[in-house]
Amino acid sequence: MDGNNRKNITRGSLVDVVQKPDQRTGNLTRGRVKDILTKSPFHPHGIKVRLESGIVGRVKTILQKAP
Template identity: 65%
Template sequence: MTTLSGTERKNITPGTAVSIVLKQDQRSGTLTHGIVKDILTKSAVHTHGIKVRLETGEVGRVKHIEAD
């Protein structure tokens, strides 16, 4: 299993399994796992991670992309 960086928009598509940091978890760094529903960041690259909405409705920045 390979882990891709979550800072590039091209690595993320709806349906991708990812680990994100929610706004309230930024200090602790707690990761939340889920499937991408929507990509919210418009730019191609973001240093803190691309912001996404998971299928559960949670919003956060991608830290890791779970690739097979």
């Protein structure tokens, strides 16, 4: 599932994000969502989130929704 729609992302979801410095390389970082930072319901480059590790990035893939 892609991370362009805010309604698909919930706190605790396991996601792959791309950080700002990795946008050109496309390196992904995996983690659980702590906070959803994007307020709009849709963003073409992915919804911006903060992971539990403190990393901020845009969601590229939702691997597992939170229970």
